[in-house]
Amino acid sequence: MSILLVAEHDNSELKVDTLKAVNAASKIGGDITVLVAGLNCSGVADEASKIDGVSKVLLADNAAYEHSLAENLGALVVDLASDYSHILAPATTTGKNFMPRVAALLDVEQISDIISVEGSDTFTRPIYAGNAIATVQSEYAKKVITIRTSAFDKAALTGSAEVVSIGSEQNAGLSSFVSQELTESERPELTAASVVISGGRGMQNGENFKLLDGIADKLGAAVGASRAAVDAGFVPNDMQVGQTGKIVAPDLYIAVGISGAIQHLAGMKDSKVIVAINKDAEAPIFQVADYGLVADLFEALPELETSI
């Protein structure tokens, strides 16, 4: 068996998702090659070469891959695919974008969002907003898989693999990058943080999210949100936790003014400890909370900030 794992990065930094995906890959077994495709990203390749369990890093440094356009990145991975039995990527928005393209071009059904490896061809994955877990087996010679990184620990950074540059340029000429608006934050990323504090519709407006910021700063936490808070424009889309947003599983998840709809629970119910603060004692969030506080968030949050 030989695995090609496509790294998640932003050309300057390797994302934690990659370390978690490598851990998933090592449960499959076989040699692991990491592909770093981007522009001016040799630093990322060097970082990837230190991941435990990685035997080789391929560096495709070319303007065609700068923004991970699915048409170009997909073509690159398909071009490399013949050497590998498994093609893996973290189920980030990048992985979700190009991997099904790879699968279709290889005439293989993709297995999305795996949460465990049961064998080299058998995996589990959540379906129906995590209300059921399916065990699936792929009969294809080649497996194309995306990994739900919240379900895996990080691989360590004690290795030293060789980095090999590949000259390939796959420019499909179908799409081009126009612009991006990235949310700047000093805090850890949602999917990397060990503490997450999220606000819902109960926060009433974006300004009130400051009440969460103070606590987040003290706890080194990331700040998330429910769909309702994003839809209402309180906070940007990249803060949405849930079935169709980001999946998190931190040591501590604090849900504030969030009712606990199945779609929200799907994104956080595997957190180790869940705290819910809600003024409605009947809110479904209390059914998954280890510690529930029935209170008005506008009173509870300032008190919480001063007492931690």
Add this chain to the structure above:
Amino acid sequence: MKILVPIKRVIDYNVKARVKADNSDVDLANVKMAMNPFCEIAVEEAVRLKEQGKAEEVIVVSIGDKSCQEQLRTALALGADRAIQIDSDAKLGSLQVAKLLKELVDKEQPNLVILGKQSIDSDNNQTGQMLAALTNLPQGTFASKVDLEADKVQVTREVDGGLQTVSLSLPAIVTTDLRLNEPRYASLPNIMKAKRKPLEVIPAADLGVELTSKVKVLKVEEPSQRGGGVIVESVAELVEKLKNEAKVIA
């Protein structure tokens, strides 16, 4: 400009899925079904583009047995012009669905295909991307904004870091995210009108696509349940428990 919108009949999003006692699948007997919410957003976007005069025709297609005609009628009531049911009662994977849709794209030659980014049953998030690959078309996934011009489309995408805007040559494939629009409700007169709009049935077998999925579902189980929690009486008690019992804060 012609827009094709593939839609899927799924469990209603308000219903919590239950696993069958024999662990073979999820139990959908007597469960309320509806159009996948992301597909509703796709229909809405197509209809708005038509209303803005940017498109002439909106075609909706669903793959499934006769029951999916209900969702096709809903889409017609929301403003689509005609509907196609690709008739199949097989359990299809995203790849088989994408292959069937490719046959339809070849036949209908739409300028734009808009799909939901994921269906809330299988949660795969694959079909649009696969269709784009099979048709060798560009893709704009997880769209929160679609600017359609004569020969290209600009798509703003919801990505992990924020928003990314890409420009795609036409024809193109777009998949919808939650913020793209807020779908309308069908009015009673439009529901009545929809009954007379054309709905064509094409047997899946006529499209010459291999329909057998090679990913086998070995079993379907309930997720592990969380143990019951406690209600704390005060912020002070909460902090005490988080420090000394759960040991998650210092």
